[in-house]
Amino acid sequence: MVKRQLAERALMKALSTGGDFAELFFEDRINNSIMLQGGKVEIVNTGRLHGVGVRVFKGIRSIYAYTNDFEEAGLLDCASQAASALKETEHTGSVGVRLTGSIAANLHPVRSLPGDVSNAWRVDRLRAADAAMKSISSEITQTVCRYVDWDQQVTIANSEGLFVSDRRVYTRASLQAVASDGAENQSGFSGPGALQGAEFAQALDIEAHARIAARMAVTMLHARQSPAGVMPVVIDNGFGGVIFHEACGHSLEATSVARGLSEFAGKIGQKIASDIVTAIDDGTMPGEWGSINIDDEGTPTNRLVLIENGVLKNYMIDRLNSRRMNMQITGSSRREGYSYAPTSRMRNTYIAAGTDDDGEMIRTMGDGLYAKTMGGGSVNPTTGEFNFAVQEGYLVKDGKITEPVRGASLIGRGSEILTKIDRVGRDMRMAQGMCGSISGSVPTNVGQPMIRVSSLTVGGR
Numbered sequence: 001m002v003k004r005q006l007a008e009r010a011l012m013k014a015l016s017t018g019g020d021f022a023e024l025f026f027e028d029r030i031n032n033s034i035m036l037q038g039g040k041v042e043i044v045n046t047g048r049l050h051g052v053g054v055r056v057f058k059g060i061r062s063i064y065a066y067t068n069d070f071e072e073a074g075l076l077d078c079a080s081q082a083a084s085a086l087k088e089t090e091h092t093g094s095v096g097v098r099l100t101g102s103i104a105a106n107l108h109p110v111r112s113l114p115g116d117v118s119n120a121w122r123v124d125r126l127r128a129a130d131a132a133m134k135s136i137s138s139e140i141t142q143t144v145c146r147y148v149d150w151d152q153q154v155t156i157a158n159s160e161g162l163f164v165s166d167r168r169v170y171t172r173a174s175l176q177a178v179a180s181d182g183a184e185n186q187s188g189f190s191g192p193g194a195l196q197g198a199e200f201a202q203a204l205d206i207e208a209h210a211r212i213a214a215r216m217a218v219t220m221l222h223a224r225q226s227p228a229g230v231m232p233v234v235i236d237n238g239f240g241g242v243i244f245h246e247a248c249g250h251s252l253e254a255t256s257v258a259r260g261l262s263e264f265a266g267k268i269g270q271k272i273a274s275d276i277v278t279a280i281d282d283g284t285m286p287g288e289w290g291s292i293n294i295d296d297e298g299t300p301t302n303r304l305v306l307i308e309n310g311v312l313k314n315y316m317i318d319r320l321n322s323r324r325m326n327m328q329i330t331g332s333s334r335r336e337g338y339s340y341a342p343t344s345r346m347r348n349t350y351i352a353a354g355t356d357d358d359g360e361m362i363r364t365m366g367d368g369l370y371a372k373t374m375g376g377g378s379v380n381p382t383t384g385e386f387n388f389a390v391q392e393g394y395l396v397k398d399g400k401i402t403e404p405v406r407g408a409s410l411i412g413r414g415s416e417i418l419t420k421i422d423r424v425g426r427d428m429r430m431a432q433g434m435c436g437s438i439s440g441s442v443p444t445n446v447g448q449p450m451i452r453v454s455s456l457t458v459g460g461r
Contacts, residue, residue, distance in 0.1 A: 001026050001028055001070075001153060001155045001165065002024075002026050002052075002070065002075075002155055002157075004099050004101055004157075004163055006072055006075065007024055007099060007155075007157040007163065008097045008098065008099055008157075009072075009076065010024055010054065010075050010076055010078075010079040011023075011024060011079070011097045011099075011157060011158070011159050012095050012096070012097050013076050013079040013080050013083060014054055014055075014056045014079040014080075014082050014083050014159075015056070015083065015095040015097070015159060016080070016083050016095060017083040017084065017086055017087035018058060018086070018087065019056040019057060019058050019063075019083065019086050020057055020058055020059070021056070021057040021158065021159055021160070021319075022054070022055065022056050022057075022079075022082075022097075022158065022159045023054070023055045023056075023156070023157070023158040023159070023297065023319075024052055024053070024054055024055075024079075024155075024156065024157045024158070025052065025053040025055075025154065025155075025156055025296065025335070025338055025342075026051075026052045026070075026154060026155040026156070026157075026338070027049060027050070027051060027052070027053075027152065027153070027154050027337055027338040028048075028049075028050050028152075028153045028154075029048065029049040029050070029150055029151065029152040029153070029337065030046065030047070030048050030114075030150065030151045031045075031046065031047045031048070031049070031148070031149075031150045032045070032046050032114055032119075032122075032147075032148065032149050032150065033045045033146065033147070033148045034119065034122050034123060034126060034146065034147045034148075035144065035145070035146045036123070036126045036127065036130055036143075036144070036145040036146075037142075037143070037144050037145075038130075038142065038143060039127065039130045039131075039134075039143065041123060044119060049337055049338070050068055050070070051066055051067060051068035051070075051337075051338040051339065052066065052067060052068075052070065052075060052078070052338055053065070053066040053335075053338045053339065053340070053341065054066065054067075054078050054079050054082045055082070055341060056082045056083060056085075056086050057320065057323070058086055059323070060320065060323050060324050061086065062320050062341065063082045063083075063085045063086045064082070064341040065078050065079075065081050065082040065085070066078065066338050066339050068338075095159075097159050097161070098161060099157055099161055099162070099163035100161050100162075100163060101163045101164075101165075102163065102164045102165075103164065103165050103166070104164055104165065104166040104293040104294045104300070105293060105300070106167075106293055107284055107286065107291070107293055107301070108195045108196070108286055108287050108291055108293065110167075110169045110196060110197040110199075111196075111197060111199045112197045112198040112199040112202070113151065113169065113197050113198065114149040114150075114151055114169065114171070114197060114198055115151075116197070116198050117198040117201065117202070122147045122201075125147065125173075125201065125206050126145040126146075126147055126173075126206075127145075128206060128207055128210075129145045129173070129175055129206045129207060129209070129210035130143050130145050130210070131207075132206075132207035132208075132210035132211050132214070133145075133175070133177045133210045133211065133213060133214040134214075135211075135214075136177075136211055136214035136215055136218060137179065137214065137218045139179045139180060139181060139217075139218055139221060140177050140178070140179055140214050140217065140218070141178055141179065141180040141185075142177070142178035142180075143175075143176070143177055143178070144174075144175075144176045145173070145174075145175050145176075145210070146173065146174040146175075147172075147173055147201070148170075148171075148172050148174070149169070149170060149171040149172070149197075149198070149201075150169070150170050151167070151168075151169050152167070152168045152169075152170075153165070153166075153167050153168075154166050154167075154168070154296070156294070156296070156297065156298035158297075158298065162298045164294060164298045166292075166293050166294050168195065168292065168293075169195070169196065169197045170193065170194070170195055170196075170289070170443060171193060171194060171196055171197060171198065171200045171201050172191060172192065172193030172194075172289070172432065172443075173191065173192055173193070173201070173204065173206055173209065174189075174191045175189065175190050175191065175206070175209055175210045175213045176188070176189050176213060177189075177210070177213045177214040177216075177217045178217055179214070179217035179218045179220070179221040180221070181221060184221060185221075186217050186218075186220035186221040186223075186406065187216075187217050187220075188212070188213040188214060188215065188216030188217035188218075188219075188220070188391075188392075189213050189216070189391070190209040190210070190212045190213045191431075191432055191433070192204060192206075192209055192432060193289045193432040193443065194287050194288065194289055194432075195287050195288060195289060195290075195291045195292075195443075196287045200287075216373065216391065216392050219392065219404050220391075220392060220404065220406045222404070223393075223403070223404035223405050223406040224403065224404075224405055224406070225405065225406060225407045225460060225461035226369070226390070226393060226395075226405035226406060226407050226408035226458065226460030226461065227395075227405070227458070227460050227461070228458055228459050228460040228461065229457075229458060230455055230456070230457050230458070231367065231368040231369060231455070231456070231458055232365045232366065232367075232368035232369075232396075232452060232453065232454055232455060232456070233368055233369045233370075233371060233410065233452070233453045233456045233458065234361050234362060234365060234368065234369070234370045234371065234396070234423075234450060234451070234452045234453075235371045235374070235448070235450070235451050235452075235453065236370070236371065236372045236373070236450050237425070237427055237428060237429040237447070237448055237449050237450050238373075238429040238430065238431040238446075238447065238448075239373050239374045239391070239431040239446065240371065240373075240374055240448050240450070240451070241349070241350055241351065241430065241431065241445075241446030241447040241448040242374045242377070242388065242431075242433070242446045243374060243386075243388060243410070243417065243448075244279060244349065244350070244351055244446070244448060245346060245349050245435070245444070245446040246377060246378075246379045246386060246388065247379050247384060247386040247388075247412070247413075247414035247417060248264075248279070248384070248414040248417075248418060249281070249306075249346050249349050250346075250379060250381045250437075251263055251264050251379075251381040251384055251414055252264055252306055252312075252314075252315050252316055253315070253316045253332075253343075253344040253345065253346070253381075253437075254315050254316060254317040254318055254321035254322070254324075254325060254327075254332075254343075254344040255318075255321065255343045255344050255345075255437065255438065256381040256382070257315050257321075257325065258321040258324040258325050259324075261381060261382045262381050262382065263381070263382065263383060263384040263413070263414065263415050264312060264315075264415070267312050268312055268313070268314070268315070269311065269312065269313075270311065270312055271310050271311050271312075272307065272310065272311070272312045272415060272418055272419075273307050273310040273311075273312075273418035273419060273421070274310055274418065274419055274420070274421045274422065275309055275310045276309075276310075276354050276356075276421065276422075276423075276424045277307055277309075277310055277351060277418060277421050277424065278305070278307060278308050278309060278351070278352040279305075279306045279307040279349070279350070279351050279352065280303060280304065280305055280306060280349070280350060280352055281304045281306055281316055281332065281346055281347055281348065281349045282302075282303040282304065282347065282348045282349075282350075283295070283301030283302065283303075283331060283332075283347040283348065284301055284302065284303050285348050285445075288348050288430065288445055289348070289430075289432040289443050289444070289445045290346070290347040290348040290349070290432075290443055290444045290445035291347065291348060292334075292347060294331075295318075295331045295332060295333040295334060295342075296333050296334050296335045296342040297318065297319050297329070297333040297342055299319075299329055299330075299331040299333065300331055301331050301347070302330065302331045304316065304330050304331070304332070306349075307418075310418075314330065315327070315330070315344075316330055316332035316344045316345070316346065317329050317330045317332060317344055318332060318333035318342060318343050318344040319333060319342075320343070321343070321344060330344075332344045332345060332346070332347070333345070334347075334439060334442045335439040335440055335442070336439060336440025336441050336442060337440065339440075340438075340439045340440040341439060342439050343437065343438055343439045345435065345437060345439060345442055345444070346435060346444050347444065347445070348430065348444070348445040348447065349444065349445070349446060349447070350428060350430060350445070350446070350447030350448055351424065351428070351447070351448035351449065351451060352424075352428065353424070353425070353426050353427065353428040353449045354423070354424025354425060354426065354449060355424070355426065356423040356424055356425050356426070356452075357425070357426075358425045358426075358427070358450045360423075361423045361425065361450060361452045362396060362399060362400070362401060363399040363400075364399060365396055365399060365452060366396075366398065366399060367395075367396060367397055367398065368395075368396045369390070369393055369394070369395065369396065369405075369408060369458050370393065370394040370395075370396050370401055371390045371392075371393050371408070371410065372391075372392045372393065372394065373390070373391040373392040374388055374389070374390060374391060374410075375388065375389035375390065375391035376388070376389055377389055377409075377410075379414070383413065384413040384414035384415050384416075385412075385413050386410070386411070386412060386413070386414060387409055387410070387411050387459070388409060388410045389408075389409050390408040390409065390410065392404070393405050393406070393408045405460070407460055407461060408458055408459065408460050409458070409459035409460070410456055410457070410458060410459075411456075411457040411458070411459050412456055412457055417453055417456065420453045420454045420455055420456065421451050421452065421453055421454075422452055422453075422454045423450075423451060423452035424449055424450075424451050425449035425450035425451065426449060427449050427450070428447055428448060428449045429447060429448075429449075430445040430446065430447035431445065431446055431447065432444075432445055433445075433446060
C-alpha cells in the first residue's frame with residue numbers, strides 16, 4: 001500500500017517541530033451495499049475509501065491531519081501541516097525513524113472474499129428474506145432488507161519503528177419489518193454479521209432471521225402498553241447485552257475515564273458489581289463481528305477482563321489516554337477510517353456465562369418484566385444514567401410469562417444495575433451492532449446470558 005522509505009520520511013517530517021511520537025494510518029477500503037425496500041431493489045452501491053491519517057503527540061497534546069493523496073508530495077505536505085499545528089518552539093535536532101515491517105497474525109481467516117459472489121446472488125438472498133417476512137402475516141406492510149460488506153486493508157506505521165499491515169473483511173445482513181393495523185405501526189429487526197467474507201452469507205439462514213424480525217413486529221402490534229414502576233426485570237441474552245455496552249461499557253473506556261468523566265474513574269480494584277458478574281471485552285473471538293487482529297494503532301488484540309467477580313480489573317485504553325492515565329495500552333484503539341483519530345472503543349463486550357437456570361429466574365421473580373429484545377437508548381458516561389427502550393417485552397405474573405407489552409423502557413444508573421444483578425444464566429449469546437463515538441462508527445458485538453436485575457425502574461404508560 002505504501003513504501004516503507006516514504007513512511008519513514010513522512011514520520012520524520014511529522015516530528016520535525018518537536019513532537020515526541022508520530023503515527024501514520026493508511027487505509028484502502030472497498031464497500032458494497034444493496035437495499036431492497038418493499039421487495040424492490042432501491043440501492044446498489046460500490047465505493048472506495050483511500051487515504052492516510054497523520055497523528056503527532058507532544059506529551060498529552062495531539063494533532064491529527066488526513067489526506068487521500070498517497071503521492072510523496074501530498075503525504076509529506078500533510079505530515080508537515082500536522083507538525084506545524086503542533087509547533088511551540090523551533091526544533092533544531094535531527095529526527096531519525098527506522099521501520100520494521102510485518103503482517104499482523106491472522107486470527108480470523110477469510111475463506112471467500114466479497115468479490116467471490118455476484119450482486120445478483122446478493123439480491124436473490126434479500127428477496128428470499130423479503131418473502132419470508134411477508135409470509136408471517138398480512139399485517140407486514142413494510143420491509144427493508146440490506147446486505148453490506150467491506151474489504152479494508154490498513155498499514156500502520158509509527159516513530160517507535162512499527163510498520164504493520166492487516167486486512168479486515170466484514171459481512172452483514174440487516175432485516176427490518178413493519179407491521180400495521182392501519183392505526184398503529186410496530187417494527188422488528190434482525191441484523192446478523194461477522195468478521196468473515198462471503199462464506200458467512202452463504203451459510204446464513206437469512207429467511208429464519210427475516211421471520212424473527214416479522215414475528216417481533218406482529219407481536220408488538222398486538223401488545224398492550226407496558227405498565228410503569230419499580231420491578232424485577234429479566235433481560236434475555238444476545239441484544240440484552242446492549243445494557244452493559246451502553247450503561248457500563250462506555251464508562252470503562254479511557255475516552256471517558258482519563259478525563260474523570262466516568263462514574264468508574266479511579267475505581268480499579270474496587271467492587272462495583274455483584275459477585276456473580278464477570279464482564280469481558282475480547283477482540284480474539286474467531287470471526288466475530290467485533291473482533292480484530294490488531295487495533296487501529298497496530299497493537300495486537302487480546303482478551304481483556306474488565307470486571308471479575310464484581311471487582312473492576314481494567315479499563316479499555318488507547319495510546320494517547322495511556323499517557324494521561326499512566327497506564328498500559330490494551331489493544332482497544334479503534335476508528336471508523338483514515339479521517340478519524342483513534343480512541344479507546346469496545347470490541348466484543350459481554351457479561352460472561354454464569355451458573356443459573358433461565359427457567360428458575362422467571363419462576364422465582366414474582367411479578368415483573370421479561371425483556372426479550374432490547375432496542376436503542378442513551379447514557380451519560382459521567383453519571384451512568386441510562387434510558388433504554390425494550391423492543392420486545394412481556395409481563396411476568398407470579399413467575400409466569402403472560403402477555404406481550406410495548407412501550408417499555410429501562411431507566412437507571414450503570415453502577416446500580418451492576419450491583420442488582422442476582423442471576424446470571426449459562427447461555428451467553430451475542431448480537432451485532434455499530435457503535436458510534438468520537439472516532440466514528442465501528443462494528444461491535446454486545447452479549448450476555450439471560451440475567452435478572454432484582455429491582456429496576458420500568459417506564460411505560
